[in-house]
Amino acid sequence: MLKMQRIFHPLRTLRRIFPLLWASSRKWTLLSTILLVLEIGFGLAVLYLLKQMVDVVTELLGEEAASQDFVSVIGYVALTGAATLAFMTSRALANLAREAQSLLVADHIDRQIHERAVRADLAFYESPRYFDTLERAREAGNQRPAQVVVNVMMLIKNCVMLTAIVVLILSINWLVLPVLMIAIVPALLVRLHFTRQLYDWQRHRTQMERRASYLDWLMTSDLHAKELRLLQLGDFLREQYSELRGRIRRERMHITQRRTRVEVLVGSVATIAFFGALAFLAWQTAEGHNSIGDLVLFLLIFQRAQTMGQELVQQLSKLYEDHLYMGLLFEFMDIRPEIAEPVNPVTVSEPPQEGIHFEQVSFCYPGTKAPVLSQIDLTIRPGQIVALVGANGSGKTSLIKLLCRLYDPTAGRITLDGVDIRDYSLEDYRRLFSVIFQDYSHYAASVSENIRFGDILQPVGTPSIKTAAIKAGADPFIEGLSAGYDTLLTRMFDDGQEISLGQWQKVALARAFMRQSSVIILDEPTSALDPGAEFELFENFRERINHRAALVISHRLSTVRMADYIYVLDQGMIRESGSHDELIRHGGIYCRLFTQQAHHYREVRDREVRA
Numbered sequence: 139m140l141k142m143q144r145i146f147h148p149l150r151t152l153r154r155i156f157p158l159l160w161a162s163s164r165k166w167t168l169l170s171t172i173l174l175v176l177e178i179g180f181g182l183a184v185l186y187l188l189k190q191m192v193d194v195v196t197e198l199l200g201e202e203a204a205s206q207d208f209v210s211v212i213g214y215v216a217l218t219g220a221a222t223l224a225f226m227t228s229r230a231l232a233n234l235a236r237e238a239q240s241l242l243v244a245d246h247i248d249r250q251i252h253e254r255a256v257r258a259d260l261a262f263y264e265s266p267r268y269f270d271t272l273e274r275a276r277e278a279g280n281q282r283p284a285q286v287v288v289n290v291m292m293l294i295k296n297c298v299m300l301t302a303i304v305v306l307i308l309s310i311n312w313l314v315l316p317v318l319m320i321a322i323v324p325a326l327l328v329r330l331h332f333t334r335q336l337y338d339w340q341r342h343r344t345q346m347e348r349r350a351s352y353l354d355w356l357m358t359s360d361l362h363a364k365e366l367r368l369l370q371l372g373d374f375l376r377e378q379y380s381e382l383r384g385r386i387r388r389e390r391m392h393i394t395q396r397r398t399r400v401e402v403l404v405g406s407v408a409t410i411a412f413f414g415a416l417a418f419l420a421w422q423t424a425e426g427h428n429s430i431g432d433l434v435l436f437l438l439i440f441q442r443a444q445t446m447g448q449e450l451v452q453q454l455s456k457l458y459e460d461h462l463y464m465g466l467l468f469e470f471m472d473i474r475p476e477i478a479e480p481v482n483p484v485t486v487s488e489p490p491q492e493g494i495h496f497e498q499v500s501f502c503y504p505g506t507k508a509p510v511l512s513q514i515d516l517t518i519r520p521g522q523i524v525a526l527v528g529a530n531g532s533g534k535t536s537l538i539k540l541l542c543r544l545y546d547p548t549a550g551r552i553t554l555d556g557v558d559i560r561d562y563s564l565e566d567y568r569r570l571f572s573v574i575f576q577d578y579s580h581y582a583a584s585v586s587e588n589i590r591f592g593d594i595l596q597p598v599g600t601p602s603i604k605t606a607a608i609k610a611g612a613d614p615f616i617e618g619l620s621a622g623y624d625t626l627l628t629r630m631f632d633d634g635q636e637i638s639l640g641q642w643q644k645v646a647l648a649r650a651f652m653r654q655s656s657v658i659i660l661d662e663p664t665s666a667l668d669p670g671a672e673f674e675l676f677e678n679f680r681e682r683i684n685h686r687a688a689l690v691i692s693h694r695l696s697t698v699r700m701a702d703y704i705y706v707l708d709q710g711m712i713r714e715s716g717s718h719d720e721l722i723r724h725g726g727i728y729c730r731l732f733t734q735q736a737h738h739y740r741e742v743r744d745r746e747v748r749a
């Protein structure tokens with residue numbers, strides 16, 4: 139009982155599919171339904187005419203043949219032929235309509251997946267659950283909903299046709315019917331059982347599949363090609379990959395082998411049942427309980443009944459499978475971002491008047507217990523350049539994520555002009571910032587586009603692109619590229635070109651300078667820049683950013699020096715804060731780090747002067 143419940147419980151999913159289809163392709167849904175009705179109508183007509191024809195021929199066998207009886211036989215043959223032709227035409231057209239519908243629905247599903255993916259919380263991307271759910275949704279496939287419709291329609295068609303055949307069989311001999319049931323029902327149950335088994339197994343092996351895809355990507359992507367060769371990791375990875383794929387294959391084969399064994403058994407029972415029915419009917423005919431015509435009719439529809447019975451079983455199990463996989467797709471679609479628009483958002487006033495304040499902010503990443511930030515009090519005033527300093531893992535990037543509202547604090551609050559940032563419209567609030575993260579994106583697009591992505595609302599070819607590139611110190615090298623600002627930055631496509639890491643960083647900086655946002659955030663903006671480029675960038679940084687506020691993270695304290703105010707983070711807490719001079723006077727962590735770096739440079743310089 140429980141097993142049956144498990145099999146049939148999630149049929150609710152199917153209810154959600156039809157509105158989806160209607161929303162994506164009204165015209166084709168309507169058309170394919172009409173054509174299906176025609177297909178069923180003509181199919182039934184063929185069966186009816188077949189029976190009529192057999193009846194007339196049977197009568198003819200018993201009587202003296204009259205010429206008008208032959209004419210009526212010929213008439214039935216012609217009509218049956220015409221109905222068969224109409225049946226085939228409507229079936230072909232229905233297939234065409236269903237194909238068109240499938241394509242539209244697939245595009246609709248893709249759009250929905252992309253919409254959910256771009257709106258999902260960042261937390262979702264940073265957890266394995268996201269990848270599992272996305273992988274499963276993708277596995278469910280964008281073709282599934284349309285397949286469901288096709289299946290439901292075919293199922294309706296086969297049910298109607300099979301009912302008609304059952305009625306015909308009943309008219310021949312009702313005892314044949316239970317035998318037909320023996321042929322269909324066990325096969326159906328077996329199929330449903332194994333569909334569920336396969337689904338459960340596929341759900342459980344999602345991570346294994348993802349791990350295999352990851353290894354495949356490691357071996358084939360250009361990103362890892364250098365290290366892979368020099369560290370000679372190729373064979374090791376290949377072995378790991380084959381082992382994983384082997385495990386997946388063995389598990390799958392185990393289920394398939396068991397299914398085949400049971401299916402052969404059930405199929406044999408079905409075949410014996412069909413032929414048993416035929417033998418029974420032959421015997422009944424010989425005994426005179428049935429006419430020769432009945433036997434002929436049974437033979438005519440026997441094949442059809444057998445095929446339809448098999449199709450029905452297949453469609454039901456397919457429908458069940460579709461429903462299970464659609465559940466995975468809906469699981470992904472049901473993800474709602476937690477960081478969402480407030481019901482009555484406060485309007486962001488630009489430029490900010492008082493600035494941004496962190497008030498006793500603490501934060502743990504979702505699913506973890508250890509705080510990565512504790513009781514942070516921090517202020518960024520309009521026009522102020524603030525620097526964040528701290529060892530690796532001290533929480534600098536996490537703080538930026540909170541500032542941009544990619545996460546919400548676990549405790550405390552962040553305010554903009556005295557209002558909790560959770561009360562502002564998310565989009566408006568995020569537009570206050572231009573950010574370049576450490577792991578900024580390398581878009582496989584032209585230089586121009588790579589920069590314009592910083593403010594996508596600006597028109598194509600806007601002069602602001604060049605201005606931003608000049609500010610980032612990127613303009614000279616861009617002008618030297620084969621197609622200047624139109625150069626495609628990738629080796630993935632024809633006519634593309636790759637640039638150095640430092641040059642990529644300059645392009646990313648230009649992207650950050652593109653938008654006239656109130657606050658500019660730079661997380662390690664100069665890690666790949668040569669000292670000259672770095673010096674140039676920060677020499678007149680305030681003018682470069684048009685006197686806007688900035689939050690800069692850097693391990694190079696010579697860069698940090700120019701900030702108006704510096705916060706020193708250590709293990710998620712602010713240990714010191716003040717201007718460069720104040721912190722040096724204070725003689726704490728910052729002073730120690732700065733002296734170490736300065737000492738190092740001085741030593742190198744002295745050594746070089748002596749040499």
Ligand SMILES: Nc1ncnc2c1ncn2[C@@H]1O[C@H](COP(=O)(O)OP(=O)(O)OP(=O)(O)O)[C@@H](O)[C@H]1O
Pocket residue numbers: 264503506510528529530531532533534535536537576
């Ligand atoms: N998505 C995440 N989920 C859970 N923990 C995370 C996540 N991202 C970072 N952390 C943890 O948070 C802590 C702070 O990381 P964060 O990236 O903020 O440090 P950081 O100061 O920017 O370091 P670095 O100087 O190396 O860039 C680290 O201990 C890190 O392991």
